[in-house]
Amino acid sequence: MNLRLMLEDLEELVSCESFSADHEAVARSARVVADQGLRRLGTRPETIVIDGVTHLRWTFGTPRVLLVGHHDTVWPIGTLAEHPWSLVDGIARGPGVFDMKAGLVQAFHALAALPSPEGVCLLVTGDEEVGSPSSRALIEESARGCAAAFVLEAGADGGALKTARKGTSNYAVTVHGRAAHAGLEPERGANAGIELAHQILALGAIALSADDGAAPDGLGPTTVTPTVLSGGTTTNTVPALASVEVDVRVPTLAAQARVDEMVRALAPRTPGTRLEVSGGPNRPPLEQASSARLFELACRIAKDLGMEPPRGVAVGGASDGNFTAGIGCPTLDGLGAVGGGAHAAHEHVVVEEMPGRTRLLTGLIASVLGGEPPAGAVATEAAVTGEAAAGRTSPAAGSSATAGESPGEAGR
Incomplete structure (x- = not known):
């Protein structure tokens, strides 16, 4: 050479x-x-x-x-x-x-x-x-x-x-709430920021449930990392919209599928809010x-x-x-x-x-x-194509999960 x-x-x-x-x-x-x-x-x-x-x-x-x-x-x-x-x-x-x-x-x-x-x-x-x-x-x-x-x-x-x-998945979790004046009538609002906080904590717990034990090949465990956060409009308005982007790294296809299932099963806890999950597996x-x-x-x-x-x-x-x-x-x-x-x-x-x-x-x-x-x-292509492919939105717009519904009800 x-x-x-x-x-x-x-x-x-x-x-x-x-x-x-x-x-x-x-x-x-x-x-x-x-x-x-x-x-x-x-x-x-x-x-x-x-x-x-x-x-x-x-x-x-x-x-x-x-x-x-x-x-x-x-x-x-x-x-x-x-x-x-x-x-x-x-x-x-x-x-x-x-x-x-x-x-x-x-x-x-x-x-x-x-x-x-x-x-x-x-x-x-x-x-x-x-x-x-x-x-x-x-x-x-x-x-x-x-x-x-x-x-x-x-x-x-x-x-x-x-x-x-590791394989990668990317998600965006968006919370739809209801705006209201933060001083005059906050009780009329549905705070998307508070709900987003609940979802960030829930996302942090997903990684602990995704692996079936030690990751193979020295790759380390599954990670689910909330990254970019956004929400709210003004300091005196109950936020009607908030979102977080999520970076996922998985050592196995099985873990990737479990994370996908759990992210899509997220359910809101704050009355009056609903969730929209988009994205999915990118690379196996x-x-x-x-x-x-x-x-x-x-x-x-x-x-x-x-x-x-x-x-x-x-x-x-x-x-x-x-x-x-x-x-x-x-x-x-x-x-x-x-x-x-x-x-x-x-x-x-x-x-x-x-x-x-x-x-x-x-x-x-x-x-x-x-x-x-x-x-x-x-x-292993089937694990990252079709309904689980990146870009899929779940639940569909207009039928997102809403506080008080079960994930199964919201997905119909």
């Missing part, structure tokens, strides 16, 4: 800002990524624009291996002026260098090192950092029928591969079973290459690998850069690790294309 060329490519990608919320910037970044892929792979990608977001896909023959990456970053336009590209003492810095532009460079060079990329699909999305709302279906479509998916997200501490990830967990055989393969290949075998770790954050595993495609994550500081000012990449990581990825791709049989993962 030619480290000089890899660093030139990395500087090119980092120097093109690609803040997820700026679709024009993401489109410019996609053109830079596409040109780089043309230089390294000899062909242009398919450019796919969904809801204004630009994604890229290279497909060589009938894919058996899927490589997944993203070119958007969390960094607002102008960050490059404050934290410019730099390479000092073997450390590369700049917005998105670690998460995950170095991973894209490694993917291009890994594919270029193969005798032929026939049988590989490389998908580079433009909205991973905001939850992949426009690219999820594209990721799942690309993964179907593949024997393995390799995710170019950065490695964990020390370059450890990510063998399990990437469970250990999906990555086990591929991780074993990575350890064997590293040994053959004279490299230290990688460690495997479970992490709480989610990635697009959750989607590939969720439809039953064996998935190994964290094959990108070695470094640290994702989403922080000290984001960096240890550049001497890039050639070795690239050789490991090349070996993984070649082995699967050569017939290494990863164990099939159990398809």
